[in-house]
Amino acid sequence: MDVPTTSSVPMDKLHEGGRKPLIQVTLKPGSKVQPKWRFTKFGDEASGAALAEHPEDTREQLAAIITGPQNERFAQVMANRLWARLMGRGIVEPVEDWEKGKPTHPELLQWLGREFVRNGYDAKKLVRLIMTSHAYQRATDDTLRTASPLFASPAPRRLEAEQIVDSLFAATGKPFNLEEVSLDIDGRRDLGNSISLGHPRRSWMLTSTSNERDRPSLALPRNQAVCDVLGAFGWRGSRQDPVSKRDRESNVLQPAIISNGTVGIWLTRLSDDHGITALALEDRPVDQFVDTLFLKLLTRMPTAEEKQRYTEFLGAGYADRKLSRCLSPPQPRG
Known part of the structure; x- marks a missing residue:
């Protein structure tokens, strides 16, 4: 690799005024620089070559060193991020800075990392391990504003943007019927040459529509509508620019965009493709219909006052409704 000829510093300008320059020039423009392996901290080049499937590929060497069982840092970083997502606070905090942050429970972090490696780097198994623990299943302390480093009790937290959107569709039974998502990396590809990400089935499968067309809100209106809701709750559509912590502050846009x-x-x-429509077509008394609605939407039974109010509200004409299951199929995607 050659140092660019334009990469130079006018040293005569730096010496003007009699002060010592803060920049020291060690390479001359146009000189050749030999590449050097910079990851000796995690292992040497020989061990990486031995673990890699293609030893001549330095990228595979690096991947082999990072994911090697002898490198506990990678497994602990992954375990710490999953722990922070589920518990509201990482064992190392902040999760993205391990130089300043120190683990509050180093033995626990080491054990979680080793379990992650032992299970073949399976994130789902590690999530299951944390969620079945006593620490995760403790009752929420409503007096806490943030999670305690002792993890004695979880603090109340708002759902993530993807959880909010997916829960709304799951509770109402409305199909998540959106357009195909495509990714235009360089911004100059035609429609037939873009990278297709398929039809999203969950909101986490969405990405920003800004790379789609010149007017994405008109090209993909259904995707854009869901992305607008996600963005109001801290979601960022750029997969190339992820963030470790989102903005979780409440704002007036959040209830407004849902309502x-x-x-x-x-x-x-x-x-016709709505889940509540299918419930209304079932032959059941109005009081049972109210119970079913509360269980489906709020996951609880209604109080006596709520049941009386909604039974009276829905009772007028309920017995005379048409019980027909011949619903028209939902519109195809595209």
Whole structure:
């Protein structure tokens, strides 16, 4: 590799005024620089070559060293991030800075990392291990504002953006019917040459529509509507620029976009492919219908006052409704 000829510093300018320059020039423009392996901290080049499937590929060497069982840092970083996502606070905090942050429970972090390696780097198994622990299953302390480093009790937390959107669709039974997601890396590809990410089935499969067309909100209106809701709750559509911690502060846009936005209309307006429509067509008394609605939407039974109020509200004309299951199929994607 050659040092660019334009990479130079006018030293005569730095010496003007009699001060010592803060920059020391060690390479001359146009000189050749030999590449050097910079990851001796995690292992040497020989061990990486021995573990890699293609020893001549330095990228595979690096991957082999990072994921090698002797390198506990990678497994502990992954375990710490999953722990922080589930518990509200990492064992090392902040999760992205291991130089300043020190583990509050180093033995626990080491054990979680080794379990992660022992299970073949399976994130789902590590999540299951944490979620079945006593630490995770303790009752929430409503007096806490943030998670305690002792993890004696979890603090109340808002759902993540993806959890909010997916829960709304799951509770109402509305199909997550969006357009195909494609990725245009360099911003100059035509429609037939973009990278297809398929039809999203969950909100985490979405990405920003800014790389789609010149006017993405008109090209992919359904995707854009869901992305707008996700963005109001701290989601960022750029997969190339992830963040470790999102903004979780409440704002006036959040209830407004759910109540008045396009997605809110999909979820609250009954249609042939709506889950509540299917419930209403079942032959059951109105009081049982109210119980089913509360269980489906709020995961609890209604109080006596709530049951009386909604039974009276829905009772008028309920017995005379048409019980027909001949619903038109949902519109195809595209």
